[in-house]
Amino acid sequence: DAMVIQNPRYQVTQFGKPVTLSCSQTLNHNVMYWYQQKSSQAPKLLFHYYDKDFNNEADTPDNFQSRRPNTSFCFLDIRSPGLGDAAMYLCATSRLGREQFFGPGTRLTVL
Amino acid sequence: TQLLEQSPQFLSIQEGENLTVYCNSSSVFSSLQWYRQEPGEGPVLLVTVVTGGEVKKLKRLTFQFGDARKDSSLHITAAQPGDTGLYLCAGAVGYQKVTFGTGTKLQVIP
Numbered sequence: 001d002a003m004v005i006q007n008p009r010y011q012v013t014q015f016g017k018p019v020t021l022s023c024s025q026t027l028n029h030n031v032m033y034w035y036q037q038k039s040s041q042a043p044k045l046l047f048h049y050y051d052k053d054f055n056n057e058a059d060t061p062d063n064f065q066s067r068r069p070n071t072s073f074c075f076l077d078i079r080s081p082g083l084g085d086a087a088m089y090l091c092a093t094s095r096l097g098r099e100q101f102f103g104p105g106t107r108l109t110v111l
Numbered sequence: 112t113q114l115l116e117q118s119p120q121f122l123s124i125q126e127g128e129n130l131t132v133y134c135n136s137s138s139v140f141s142s143l144q145w146y147r148q149e150p151g152e153g154p155v156l157l158v159t160v161v162t163g164g165e166v167k168k169l170k171r172l173t174f175q176f177g178d179a180r181k182d183s184s185l186h187i188t189a190a191q192p193g194d195t196g197l198y199l200c201a202g203a204v205g206y207q208k209v210t211f212g213t214g215t216k217l218q219v220i221p
Contacts, residue, residue, distance in 0.1 A: 045209075099144045103153050104152050104153045
């Protein structure tokens, strides 16, 4: 089945220790998104890629970076996680202008 | 900036009751999606509506897009515990980024 896969599902890191979350898709969608979601709130868009074009949201902290080495994969790097970065991180994909399909998310805990 | 307000924010009902969730905006959207998200999981797409006045049914769920494409509603008939979750509407304007609603947390008590 075509899908969006996120690894790991649960990630524990220490304050200030870099962490990388990964997302892969078999849908061949040209747009990939990273969202942060806290405690039953709506997902907050961090950035998205349209093919290789990177689009950062104005209020996304510099601490968050992303890489998309090819169509199928996208990574979220948190350079120095703080306690406030503990959240669910959601990856989504879409065709341009069409509905988004989400992965199962990665729950990040910062100790 | 488009804003999507959902109401109610929280809803706790008994199994078998009916409910309606609203998603309202002052902006016009070219399409609107409804998602359900269970705890610890990603949102799952339920439906996309694109035409003003459109009504779509998914088993016990009925979705309606307002005539002016500024609002939408989700009606659940005879709610079941499996309907428990966070319901999110999301609106898009052409190729611009999607705006998510504020969310409605539904609990269906057996």
